[in-house]
Amino acid sequence: MSATSAVSLPDPERRALSRAGDRDARLSELVRDQYAFVWRILRRFGLSPTDADDGAQQVFLVVSRRLSDVDPGSERAFLFRTAMHVASKAHRTRRRRPEDAGDVCDQNEADAPSTDELVDQRRARELLDRVLDEMDVDLRAVIVLFEIEGLTMSEIADALDVPPGTVASRLRRARADLEARVLRHQAKTVAGGLRS
Amino acid sequence: MSDMKRWDDEGAPESIRRLFEAARDEEPAPRGVARTMTALGLGAAAATGASRAAASGAGAAKVIAASTFGIAMKWGTVGAVCVVVGALAVHEGRTRLGAKSAAAAAKPPVATMNVAQTPAMLAANTPKVVAPPVLPETAPDAPSEPVAANANPATTRAVSAPSGAVALAGSAKRVGEPALNVPRSNVDEAPSKSLLLEEVKAIDGARTALSSGDATGALAALDRYRATFPAGRFKPEALYLRMEALEHEGDQAGARAAAQRLLAEYPNAPQAARSRLVVAESAPAADPSKLAPAAESPR
Numbered sequence: 001m002s003a004t005s006a007v008s009l010p011d012p013e014r015r016a017l018s019r020a021g022d023r024d025a026r027l028s029e030l031v032r033d034q035y036a037f038v039w040r041i042l043r044r045f046g047l048s049p050t051d052a053d054d055g056a057q058q059v060f061l062v063v064s065r066r067l068s069d070v071d072p073g074s075e076r077a078f079l080f081r082t083a084m085h086v087a088s089k090a091h092r093t094r095r096r097r098p099e100d101a102g103d104v105c106d107q108n109e110a111d112a113p114s115t116d117e118l119v120d121q122r123r124a125r126e127l128l129d130r131v132l133d134e135m136d137v138d139l140r141a142v143i144v145l146f147e148i149e150g151l152t153m154s155e156i157a158d159a160l161d162v163p164p165g166t167v168a169s170r171l172r173r174a175r176a177d178l179e180a181r182v183l184r185h186q187a188k189t190v191a192g193g194l195r196s
Numbered sequence: 197m198s199d200m201k202r203w204d205d206e207g208a209p210e211s212i213r214r215l216f217e218a219a220r221d222e223e224p225a226p227r228g229v230a231r232t233m234t235a236l237g238l239g240a241a242a243a244t245g246a247s248r249a250a251a252s253g254a255g256a257a258k259v260i261a262a263s264t265f266g267i268a269m270k271w272g273t274v275g276a277v278c279v280v281v282g283a284l285a286v287h288e289g290r291t292r293l294g295a296k297s298a299a300a301a302a303k304p305p306v307a308t309m310n311v312a313q314t315p316a317m318l319a320a321n322t323p324k325v326v327a328p329p330v331l332p333e334t335a336p337d338a339p340s341e342p343v344a345a346n347a348n349p350a351t352t353r354a355v356s357a358p359s360g361a362v363a364l365a366g367s368a369k370r371v372g373e374p375a376l377n378v379p380r381s382n383v384d385e386a387p388s389k390s391l392l393l394e395e396v397k398a399i400d401g402a403r404t405a406l407s408s409g410d411a412t413g414a415l416a417a418l419d420r421y422r423a424t425f426p427a428g429r430f431k432p433e434a435l436y437l438r439m440e441a442l443e444h445e446g447d448q449a450g451a452r453a454a455a456q457r458l459l460a461e462y463p464n465a466p467q468a469a470r471s472r473l474v475v476a477e478s479a480p481a482a483d484p485s486k487l488a489p490a491a492e493s494p495r
Contacts (some may be wrong), residue, residue, distance in 0.1 A: 036224055043222060053231070057228070064407060092477075093476045120218075124219075125215075128215040146200075179209065179212060
């Protein structure tokens with residue numbers, strides 16, 4: 001059998017395999033470029049780092065099944081919606097696992113030797129997550145997407161499936177709400193310190 | 197609305213800016229990307245962009261090789277990589293793999309595989325398999341059997357080393373992996389590589405069907421795979437795809453059964469995390485979440 005005549009895949013099969021290759025390439029690019037985005041979304045919506053790892057993987061598994069539904073340019077909107085869905089399910093079905101205990105330990109390591117900056121960052125994230133957790137989910141979403149993840153207004157409108165004007169009005173309300181809650185937490189902390 | 201700037205740029209209070217900066221600086225562990233790539237069957241080739249180059253080159257056999265490599269990578273073991281790469285390298289001189297097996301993940305066979313060489317390789321290279329264990333085949337949706345049922349140590353070893361998914365003993369021995377999951381009928385005569393590629397194509401068919409939303413077609417493909425390859429080398433992958441397809445069809449009980457079986461038989465498979473999630477999700481809900489309104493399926 002000559003080497004050159006060895007393969008004789010029918011054209012439809014060739015085309016199908018080529019499409020599969022294109023699909024894998026697109027999926028790979030999405031994972032590489034957007035994994036951190038998805039992971040941070042899950043973190044800001046209340047998942048521990050370990051759960052965010054698992055959740056991000058699940059998000060991309062969903063994406064892999066529905067890649068043909070994702071319009072070019074709307075990837076982050078789709079990823080955000082999927083991440084919200086995964087986060088919601090994770091909250092409903094959450095089980096404490098040994099890894100979670102590690103996460104808690106990480107959060108409580110403020111007493112362990114560490115740089116001031118790292119401790120400050122961790123505390124800042126804890127406060128932010130606490131405040132975000134108290135907020136209405138719609139307001140929380142615009143804060144996370146616009147202020148932290150840097151999505152454009154139109155991307156957010158696409159992700160939340162609302163008119164662009166609604167995004168702007170939510171953002172204004174969200175800022176005011178966030179600031180008030182942060183001030184309230186800081187006041188509580190100061191008051192707690194004075195009492196002790 | 198386009199005139200709205202980031203709050204940072206509009207004079208947000210220092211306390212708020214610090215919160216945002218801390219959140220922006222948080223990064224996932226690097227292993228997350230690799231783990232996700234592996235779970236998706238994209239492998240290290242995709243992580244380095246090699247698969248994109250291969251796909252744009254778009255030789256059919258290159259894509260087959262990419263798929264083969266991707267499935268092999270699912271097991272995340274050097275053994276599996278060596279097996280596949282070894283099978284390809286043998287044809288090109290039997291000397292290329294040796295010291296390069298560790299580098300194989302970064303330079304997958306897709307970059308070098310020649311379309312015309314595939315069947316020649318399949319015909320020419322049929323390494324002998326030495327005393328492989330045989331895994332019992334059970335119905336995929338049957339209740340999970342305890343792993344202890346496979347008390348044979350050799351079998352247990354093979355189960356816990358999913359690299360057995362690709363059964364070419366010569367390469368496996370190279371990295372000290374146990375002999376692999378091959379049907380007993382193939383022990384005496386070496387397994388044909390064309391059979392291996394047939395298995396890969398069968399699994400890829402199920403995966404492609406599922407990717408396009410055709411869960412029924414995926415399940416049918418998996419049934420065909422089970423019938424054609426009763427001791428198939430990609431059983432964990434088949435179980436995983438069955439789990440996803442059943443969940444896609446709304447059969448939570450079936451998906452849970454498949455997930456439990458995958459966890460019981462292949463606890464170290466890359467799909468284990470996803471399987472655990474499926475098992476957990478199919479359990480009764482514990483605490484209602486305030487995020488419930490956002491639970492709608494993504495478009």
